[in-house]
Amino acid sequence: MFVYSDAENILNSSSSGTLSAFFAMLTIIPILIAITSPLTVKASQELTVYRMQEYDFQSTTHGCRNSIMNLEAKTAQLVSHSFARKCVVVKMLHLIENRDLFDELLSESVAGGLLILIPPDFRDFTAEQEDGFLLLEKTLLTQTVQIPVYFAIETPELLSIYDEIELSSHGKRENISTSEKIFNAVVANGYQIVVGGSQASPIKNVIVSSIEGKLIGRGGEDQNPTIAIVAHYDSSGSVPGLSFGADSDGSGIATLLELARIFSKLYSNPKTQPAFNLVFLISGAGKFSYLGTKKWLEDHLDNSENTLLSESVFTVCLDALADVENNGVINMHVSKPPKENTSAFSFYKRLQTVGKRYGINVTMIHKKINLADENLAWEHERFSIRRLPAFTLSTLNSHKSLHRTTITDTYDKIDINSLTRNIKILAEALSRQLFYIDDEKNSQLVDSEMGVSESFVTSSLKLLTSTPRAQQLLLTTERGNSHQLPMLLNTLQTMLKKYVKEVNIYHYKPDKREPEIVFYEPTIAKMNAYNIKPAVFDLFLSVTIVTYFGLLYLFLIVSTFF
Incomplete structure (x- = not known):
């Protein structure tokens, strides 16, 4: 049976120099890939988010009744998909143009959380867009929403995160090939949206x-x-x-x-x-x-x-x-x-x-x-x-x-x-x-x-x-x-x-x-966006590692015959 001592004998043989170089390369390359990955630089980002209004007035509840969120982020490209345990990240202009989508996302059965991106300057709104936004706000002020709803001002960093989330959502489109879906599922980057702390309280x-x-x-x-x-x-x-x-x-x-x-x-x-x-x-x-x-x-x-x-x-x-x-x-x-x-x-x-x-x-x-x-x-x-x-x-x-x-x-x-x-x-x-x-x-x-x-x-x-x-x-x-x-x-x-x-x-x-009026806090929070890989990537990585060591094991066995 081949044991570690046999491998040590091989390394001490006349060809041990070549084998040592080969093993070193097999070890160094994965390390270099890991440390040079750009994802390690932006694995986590902290952003300021603003929570939707919540208060009780004249014994009637208003606004968002939840504040804690720890969900995987997805964009609302496919309304037919269920995002019950996802945080849907969507631009305000997209909601203005798709009012039915907005009403659907506020349902607890459709999304687990909602992050709405708003432009830094409302002066760029057309009159029609502003009217649409005012109607959306009226809905938010008159409804009671059970899922956590946050707003964030668009920044280059936040838009970059949105683009990556949107790219990962392409894998679920029906008009691309199976191989593209598999490839996107493996290489796509996702984000885990976390707003911690205690639950909103009066x-x-x-x-x-x-x-x-x-x-x-x-x-x-x-x-x-x-x-x-x-x-x-x-x-x-x-x-x-x-x-x-x-x-x-x-x-x-x-x-x-x-x-x-x-x-x-x-x-x-x-x-x-x-x-x-x-x-x-x-x-x-x-x-x-x-x-x-x-x-x-x-x-x-x-x-x-x-x-x-x-x-x-x-x-x-x-x-x-x-x-x-x-x-x-x-x-x-x-x-x-x-x-x-x-x-x-x-x-x-x-x-x-x-x-x-x-x-x-x-x-x-x-x-x-x-x-x-x-x-x-x-x-x-x-x-x-x-x-x-x-x-x-x-x-x-x-x-x-x-x-x-x-x-x-x-x-x-x-x-x-x-x-x-x-x-x-x-x-x-x-x-x-x-x-x-x-x-x-x-x-x-x-x-x-x-x-x-x-x-x-x-x-x-x-x-x-x-x-x-x-x-x-x-x-x-x-x-x-x-x-x-x-x-x-x-x-x-x-x-x-x-x-x-x-x-x-x-x-x-x-x-x-x-009390005639009850206010709730927090109104402003810190959101952490963690860069993650999908679950299928863990499976792919496990298979790759097993294959890697399997090939290494076979190589060492074969080397004993030369």
Whole structure:
């Protein structure tokens, strides 16, 4: 029988030099192949991904209910194949063009997970593509999805992974030969998509903060009627980590800050101080039936010692004033049309007069409050419920506009000139209201050195869109008896303090037993993409290794006869 000692004798024979070289080559070649393979360099890549929205509101679940994923990646080239234990990687544009595919992939029986690649710049979308994307987002925001759904911004590294996954999927096409299928099955590279950590869980101790500032009129707070200016700071979209809300409601907050800056100059001079109190409210949870405003109203109206809103003339709510839909109008949305002898109606007429100077129509849109809806339509409805005169100014014609809840609402989509023009109209009309200026006269406020500053509006909007503003990302933390505002709110508080006095913070906390709103985390995660070979490659490699050693064994046996 041939044993290792026989092989040692062969190596010590006269031909051992040749055999040694042969054996060395057989050993070195596989090692060189392994260490020079480019796959060893990119065997694992870490990427930032953004989880689909998940929250409970009014005891109704919304969004993605799963966060953990450890699945092999496949592209959605063949809808007929089942990807029940696969992570389907698909480009957003592909879903826009194949809506049926999108609906099918959200089914738990079709895919085990979903990774959607979105372009870094939505400005390249055509109008038709953007409309299709808005409809997809509406589906994501209204459905409850059981599989983990993540979004990732297209990068060269991610597109390279996608191309490799797509190449490996070619092996399943029916229009190629059997030999090509076998070859592709052996040499193709795959990826294992892993998003680890713990399962998504509710955020504990939710605190939503709102910021209030005042400009007190001539004679003192108790002696003057009040006009409130309100805008909510949070944004909404299918992906919280990518919801920047430039128009809704970044433009509203930018407008509020600019109005505070302008009128602070008038109120700082006793000669130009109006006989009105101006109250500015930067409210939270606007995308969740305006819960921050609800809490603020309760604190003011249910407290008999607080008379700030007892003499309210009207409240101006600001939402989406950058005219992203190019409607060329400013709409006054009301729950009940104001009567002709009221301050709200006179302000409406002043808006119309000033708007004509800029070629902008100001219209009134009446919509009754539907308390059966999960979400109130407009922020002014919170005031109307408490029988306070209020309205919302917006360039949008309807509260159902999909531009209010989309991740495509970014700074790049904003026309600063349109926003600045609309702020001028509002500032001019408000100054006429404060000083009882007749409609035929021109107060020239916006044309003076105290007029609207485009640079201030631009910088404010850039600040607001520099970070995603989904409400779950802007929660206040409680430390003992103090509250720590998130960085953005702290900055907004500092800005408001610069122009107004008596800045106060109001906190909304959901009920512990039956919370109106429940947020879940994480919203942003790290995804690892591991380069893998298919199972058939392991079989092929095993056969190759056995054959290799078998041939080596036979060679050594044959060598004993020479």
